[in-house]
Amino acid sequence: MNIHTGRYTASQHDRQSRLLWTLTAVVIINVPHFLHVPPWVTATLIAACLWRYLLEVRKRKLPSAWVRVPLVFAAFAAVLASYRGISGIEAGSALLIIMLALKLLETKQSRDLTVVTLIGWFLMFSVLLREQEMWAIPYILLGSGLALAALIQTRRAGPVLKPAILLRQTAVIMLQAAPIMIALFLLFPRIESPFWALPTAGSSARTGLSDTVNPGDISSLSQSDAIAFRVTFDGAVPPPADRYWRGPVMGYFDGRQWSWGDRGLRASTAQRSSAEEPVYTYELTLEPHGRQWLLALETPLNWSDEKAFLTLDLQLIASQSIGQRIAYQARSQPRAPSTRSELPRYLGAMKFLPQNSNPKTLQLARQLRSESVSDSDFIDKVLSKFRTEEFFYTLTPQRLGANPVDEFLFGSREGFCEHYASALAVMARAAGIPSRVVTGYLGAEQNPLADYWIVRQSDAHAWTEIWLNRRWVRVDPTAAVAPERIEYGLEEALSDADITVGRAIMGTTLISQALLSWDLVNAYWNRWVLAFGPEAQQLLLGSIGIKEPSKQHLIIFMIVALSIIIAILAWYLRVSITPVNDPVRRYYDEFCRRLQKAGLIRRPDEGPATFSSRVGQQRPDLRAEVGIITHSYLQLRYENFENNAAQTDFISRVKRFRPRQRKG
């Protein structure tokens, strides 16, 4: 048995080991950042880590303030120059990484290493602001585990732990923390509106529909396999020709591009539905796109998000930008009657064309209109022009100049959906017919492994709506040029040369199977983990009988749940250190306690026999009884383990044993 004397002072080996653990944790936490920040930021952090470690190994002094302070300014300037500012998640992360690197150069004590670890956790959070894929969970667990291990090592008042013991301690803490974390995740009251404005996405703009349509926008979007949203139909699934997912409506044309303008006027009356036509009910999990519009199957009748509203041009608009994945239910009727009165001013605006732009198109339109008997006839003539003449449907059309519609109709004659939709709308306006361009998605791919549908960015589409016979009518000019696009999707409609390599690979069944399985897992992830918000929380509590919980209810419920978990944890910890229940031992301890009260204290180095003989010498009056009790204790302990009669006798003797304090 060693005698412990003296306070712990850190050895060279301890310091080195602590530093190494902390550096490892910090570097691994930052790996996802390395893919996004400029290379010099990564290089700075790695260099700082290596430099610091070398200084420790070689027992050199840390760089003085004369070196560090200029480095801080230089790094700050470099971040400013790289990002033209320090606002936004990307620039903020880069700045934090640089600060961390420079902090490393002045870490002397374990307290400094603690600060480094805490900065590491901030950086992990900034990774999570950008990346929410499923790997975020293993990333959080691995990164936090390493940081935790580093913290255990650095905060230890004692020599560093061996890796096996360290890992066990880390794992125990993580495992015990897990249920508390889950309870907090499910029950902590969520808020619906942010405290402060969300920084704009900056350079990390997300793929998705835009609030303007330029020739070439949607064709470039179509080359992305990214998911736009996933849909689960409750009951019937609409036929392919009715799978128009309505997004932003473009009503303003400046001669070159169509734009969204504003989010439009809120519709004052509910959308009417027709009793004969089918209604589809579905749940949609929308990927974040940073804009305010929601996607819905045409024409939305009602939806679960109470703050969202329908505009006069039938766009579904959310109360704020979609910065996170959200899920909502909706009901739509593709063939809903769209007769409604429109404001004359609005219809006037939908007829507006800028002067002096696309003159040839205007002339052609006026000519065709004069040849037509009605507005509908005019539209048919335009469509048959697209169908009968040499127009091509391609993902890679020529670039167009100042009068894109003229150049398209009379020059290149090749284009994607937005070229045709735009040309048709301009022709209609030139003929005095109100028209607008609608963007959204067309189609959906079913995941055969589960009952849900995937809509990708490659399904992005643009079509036209024309005011005919006092109602808005959807006219999809792409159908005239490439009818396969509507029925069978993009790949069928494109020539082979247009299909990119990536999409060709997806065609092989095995890989596409694997990709679909992966997407299934991701879909569950998105639906049940990432889209867990205030509404899902209410649903969860509702399902266990707490209807319409208020914030106060939630807080009380959370505290109760946490108390229960912590009580279980505390009980578990206690149980693990309580000795086995041994009545013989317990009563012998009681016996010693009674003797102690009488002033006879068993020294720690005394065995029962020596203690008994010493008591016998000091207190002859107790010699007999103490001798008997000690003797039977030793018998029960070391010779005769399971003698119940002897045990009962021993216990009753101890109970009767009441030594008195010696007088005087």
Added chain:
Amino acid sequence: MIVGTAVFGDLRRRLAQRNRDWLKKRQGPDGLSVTLHRRRIYILPTKAGLMYGAVVFLLLLGSLNYANNMGFVLTFLLAAIGLVAMHHCHNNLSDVTLTFVAAEPVFAGQDAQFEFVMDSHGSRWQLELGWDRGTEVTVDAEGNERVRIRLPLPTKRRGWIPCTRVGISTSYPLGLFRAWAWVYMDLHALVYPQPVATQAQLAPASPDREQQGLRGLGDDEFSELREYRRGDSIKHIAWKSAASHGRLLVKEYREGGQMPLWLDWNHVAAADTEARLSALTRLALDADKNQNVYGLRIPGAVVPPSRGKQHLHHCLRELAVFGTGGKPE
């Protein structure tokens, strides 16, 4: 300014004393063996713990603002780790048994060593033991191992010095919380006077025996056998008789072969009482080293001539407690 600091310092001292008294009253005095129950363990976050809490709070604000579920996962994981760490910290201290073993006497100026043993069920980590001011010893106790601990207490004066209280604390596992407990055992260590060399000679009982400073063991006259006592030299054990009697017997020598030396208060020239005691201490140590038979004669106490460790301790104890009123052992 200086007055202000002094007032504040005084106030702080008095508050600290009050706090100590209150704690002691609340817990009551302790026996020589104390098991730390949950009710006497205190716990508070450390500076690092407050920093950690601030980080968790900021992450919570960020997660709420961005409605970022992965952010929530990280935030709540950290919060849960903090809670778990708090429980581990508290548990690490509870049910630890601290038992006093002994405090070996030392000379003034040396550190008195209070020896304890610590028992626990299960492993304990980073236990820090000390007096009022900070940690003296850091211990890891793996498994059910019994741990021996020696706590040094610096001494200046001779006599019985009390230990104020034993602090036992831990910041295991993450250093975010510190749990501690105070143990008020009634412990004293004996501090001998500091030995100081002197010119004084040992005074023999009779002037004509003055030359005989040294004496050989073989010259002694064997007188009797007696029971073994702690401190007796192994050389004096009568192994043959011990074997036949079944207990340890020691040969006793009559000191008649030689006149004993007297360490006499009045024979030592010194400036004051303390110097005199120091000188007598030195003389006693020398006499013991030379294996003389010696006695001690100071005002109020006389130790009859003898020799051996036990005797030396007896003499030194009389010197240590001289004029202090003593304290029963």
